[in-house]
Amino acid sequence: VVSGLPDDWVVPLLSLIEADDEMTYVPVARESEAIGVCAGAWFGGARPAAVMGIAGLLACGHELVTLNLAHQIPLFVVASLRGGLDDQLTYQVGQGLVAKPYLDALGIPHDTMSEPAELVGLGAAWTRATLLKRPYVVYLTKNLLLEKAGAQ
Amino acid sequence: VKVDDAFQWLAKTHTNELVVLGLGTSTQEWHRIFGPDDDQSFHMHTMGLAGSFGLGLAVARPNNPVWVIDGDGSLTLSFGSILTMAERQPDNLKYVLTSNRVYGTIDGPNIPNAKATDYVGVARAAGVERAMSVSSEAEFEAARDLLCSPGFSFLVLEVEQGAPRRPKPLANYEGPEIKYRFARYLEREHGISVLGRLGY
Numbered sequence: 001v002v003s004g005l006p007d008d009w010v011v012p013l014l015s016l017i018e019a020d021d022e023m024t025y026v027p028v029a030r031e032s033e034a035i036g037v038c039a040g041a042w043f044g045g046a047r048p049a050a051v052m053g054i055a056g057l058l059a060c061g062h063e064l065v066t067l068n069l070a071h072q073i074p075l076f077v078v079a080s081l082r083g084g085l086d087d088q089l090t091y092q093v094g095q096g097l098v099a100k101p102y103l104d105a106l107g108i109p110h111d112t113m114s115e116p117a118e119l120v121g122l123g124a125a126w127t128r129a130t131l132l133k134r135p136y137v138v139y140l141t142k143n144l145l146l147e148k149a150g151a152q
Numbered sequence: 153v154k155v156d157d158a159f160q161w162l163a164k165t166h167t168n169e170l171v172v173l174g175l176g177t178s179t180q181e182w183h184r185i186f187g188p189d190d191d192q193s194f195h196m197h198t199m200g201l202a203g204s205f206g207l208g209l210a211v212a213r214p215n216n217p218v219w220v221i222d223g224d225g226s227l228t229l230s231f232g233s234i235l236t237m238a239e240r241q242p243d244n245l246k247y248v249l250t251s252n253r254v255y256g257t258i259d260g261p262n263i264p265n266a267k268a269t270d271y272v273g274v275a276r277a278a279g280v281e282r283a284m285s286v287s288s289e290a291e292f293e294a295a296r297d298l299l300c301s302p303g304f305s306f307l308v309l310e311v312e313q314g315a316p317r318r319p320k321p322l323a324n325y326e327g328p329e330i331k332y333r334f335a336r337y338l339e340r341e342h343g344i345s346v347l348g349r350l351g352y
Binding site for chain 2: 028035039048067
């Protein structure tokens with residue numbers, strides 16, 4: 001089960017997920033819903049993931065704290081890492097500044113992947129969420145999320 | 153209808169469903185009937201997320217009936233979740249909204265647009281055909297059909313404001329134990345692996 005809501009960088013990834021017969025995609029109206037969908041699916045024996053833009057992840061603080069952290073429910077999150085030097089949009093830059101300190105403050109471990117070879121670690125990141133019994137976030141950079149990123 | 157009567161009716165109708173309880177009155181009244189040790193239910197401590205949690209559970213366990221019992225104070229925090237549930241409409245999911253139009257757990261300030269919102273109208277407009285509201289006990293029988301037959305259902309129980317003042321049946325356990333109780337219930341009764349081979 002994958003639940004998510006796209007920003008413009010995550011659109012291609014979610015399109016692939018939606019087209020994959022081995023995954024059940026549950027689109028949501030607000031990212032915090034995906035936190036609930038994934039928790040319910042986890043209790044149902046699935047191996048869920050939440051996929052969203054950084055803006056959505058920043059809006060999930062209450063749910064991450066009162067559901068996942070308070071109950072020790074694992075959650076695997078893939079989010080776009082906006083606001084780096086590859087992203088010159090004013091409002092994304094602001095979100096990029098707080099992306100990692102935000103998770104550090106919540107006590108949520110995270111990785112950043114920026115090269116295709118690193119993606120092999122996604123499975124281990126999912127397992128790490130279950131071992132730690134808490135959310136684990138993998139930030140993906142623009143060149144991984146957008147096929148033609150180099151041209152943009 | 154009275155809160156007591158609504159929950160007594162739900163309890164009588166309840167059989168093998170997995171139950172997701174919203175924060176506050178939903179959990180309180182369910183626990184008053186079944187006791188806080190009822191492991192067939194998961195009680196949320198996050199407002200606005202019961203429907204989403206129930207949706208994820210229903211999608212992952214399509215052969216198990218799932219009830220969500222939520223309050224309208226919680227639903228208004230995540231009103232878009234009506235659209236999310238309406239899009240998928242799992243046959244095994246029943247969303248039950250106890251609507252008293254106030255934040256009952258904190259002694260009753262009105263929720264936004266308290267007097268006017270037609271929850272069933274919203275659900276129907278979002279594409280949910282099996283939606284109805286119950287404002288008298290005479291309508292319980294029709295509501296039972298909605299709860300006990302296949303198809304996503306959106307049931308609104310219009311309850312009186314202010315649950316009776318009495319001691320809350322507080323659970324003497326919290327977060328992680330709530331998780332383990334519900335997960336072990338699912339593993340034991342439904343033969344699935346939730347916690348993995350180590351069991352924690």
